[in-house]
Amino acid sequence: MSAVRSRHRAAVVAGIGGALPERVVTNHEIAARLDTSDEWIRTRTGIRERRRVAPGQSTVDLAEEAGRAALGPDGHADAVVLATSTADQLCPATAPQVAARLGLGTVLAFDVNAVCSGFIYALATAAGFIAGGMAERVLVIGADVFTSLVDPDDRTTVPIFGDGGGAVLLRAGEPGERGALGPFDLHSEGELAKLLWVEAGGAAQRVPENPKDRFMVMQGTAVFRQACARMAESSRAVLEEAGWMVGDIDRFVGHQANIRILQATAKQLGMPADAVVSNIDRVGNTSAASIPLALADAVADGTLTPGHRVLLTAFGAGLTWGSTVLTWPELS
Numbered sequence: 001m002s003a004v005r006s007r008h009r010a011a012v013v014a015g016i017g018g019a020l021p022e023r024v025v026t027n028h029e030i031a032a033r034l035d036t037s038d039e040w041i042r043t044r045t046g047i048r049e050r051r052r053v054a055p056g057q058s059t060v061d062l063a064e065e066a067g068r069a070a071l072g073p074d075g076h077a078d079a080v081v082l083a084t085s086t087a088d089q090l091c092p093a094t095a096p097q098v099a100a101r102l103g104l105g106t107v108l109a110f111d112v113n114a115v116c117s118g119f120i121y122a123l124a125t126a127a128g129f130i131a132g133g134m135a136e137r138v139l140v141i142g143a144d145v146f147t148s149l150v151d152p153d154d155r156t157t158v159p160i161f162g163d164g165g166g167a168v169l170l171r172a173g174e175p176g177e178r179g180a181l182g183p184f185d186l187h188s189e190g191e192l193a194k195l196l197w198v199e200a201g202g203a204a205q206r207v208p209e210n211p212k213d214r215f216m217v218m219q220g221t222a223v224f225r226q227a228c229a230r231m232a233e234s235s236r237a238v239l240e241e242a243g244w245m246v247g248d249i250d251r252f253v254g255h256q257a258n259i260r261i262l263q264a265t266a267k268q269l270g271m272p273a274d275a276v277v278s279n280i281d282r283v284g285n286t287s288a289a290s291i292p293l294a295l296a297d298a299v300a301d302g303t304l305t306p307g308h309r310v311l312l313t314a315f316g317a318g319l320t321w322g323s324t325v326l327t328w329p330e331l332s
C-alpha cells in the first residue's frame, strides 16, 4: 500500500505504555561467553545492554503489562491488535489472552505479524477499524521475546536482540487534531525473505531437521543496507502525502535496530542528528516493541512533548517496512 489517507474518522493516540523484563544482559556478560567484546558491540550497534525474560515469562506477560499501562487506571478498549512474531503458541493468536487478562471481555482481538515493522502495520490496521466504524478505542500492542528465536551461540545475532513490550491506546477522533495518525505508507518484498529467516517451526518444517533450524539467521550487511534505504524511501513518501517537509519533523522515531542505521537514515533524509530518538543502548532491538517502547521512554524522559511533529518508520523481516506521522498529543 502506498501512502493512503483516510477520509473518515482519525485514530488518535490517547495513551502509551512500555514493559521490560527485569533481567539485564550486559555486553560484558555476552563477551564472557561468545567471541565478541563490549567495544565491538557498542561501536557497531550502539547497544550496551538489553533485557531478557525470566523463565516462565513470555510475550503475553509483556503485552499485558504494556497494554495495562497504555489503558491507564480506568481505560477500556473495544479491540486489541497485538503485533508480534513470537506469539506464545503457533496457534492460537496471543491477543485474545491479553484481552482476557486485561478484563476487556469478548472484544475482537488478533495478532499481526510483520516482524520489526509489526507495530506500524498494527497501527494502520487499528486506524482502519476506527475509520470504518468497527471500533471506537483500540489497544495496539507490540511485544516480542526475540531471545527465543536467537541462537545462543551466534555472535552475529545475540548482541542485537532483546525482549520487551510497548503499547498505545487509540481512540476515534478528528483528522486534524493532535495525536491523529496518518497517512500510512506500508510495503513488503518477499523475494528477500531469506535475509532474516527462521527455517523451521512453521508449517513448512514443523520439527527442525537440524536443531539450529529453529533459530533466526541474518545476513547483517544486506539487512543494514535495505533498512536504511527502505526507511528513508518510506519516510519521504509519507511526508509527501502528509504535506510535511523534512524540516517540519521534531522527532524521528525509527525502528531501534542499530544506532548506525538510525543515524544513516536520518542523514539520508537531511534530518538533524538531535531529532533522532533512541533507547537502543538500553534495550537493543525489541522487534515489534521497539517503536512504542522508544515513544514511552521519550515521553518519560521529556524528549517527546505535546506539539512535537513525529515521524515513525520501521523495517523488518519479510521484508516489510512502513511509516506514519503524527503531532504528539497531551496525554492525561
Ligand code: COA
Residues within 6 Å of the ligand: 035, 036, 037, 040, 041, 044, 045, 116, 155, 156, 159, 160, 218, 219, 220, 221, 223, 224, 227, 257, 258, 261, 285, 315, 316, 317
Ligand atoms: N563480535 C565481533 N565480531 C563480529 C560480531 C560480534 N558480535 N558479529 C560479527 N562479527 C564479525 C563478522 O564475522 C565479520 O567478520 P569477517 O570480516 O571476518 O567476516 C566482521 O565482524 C564484520 O562484520 P560485518 O557484518 O561487516 O559488520 P557490520 O559493520 O555490518 O555490523 C551488524 C554487523 C550485524 C551489527 C550490522 O550488519 C547490522 O546491524 N545489520 C543489521 C541488523 C539488523 O538491524 N537486524 C534487524 C533488522 S529489523
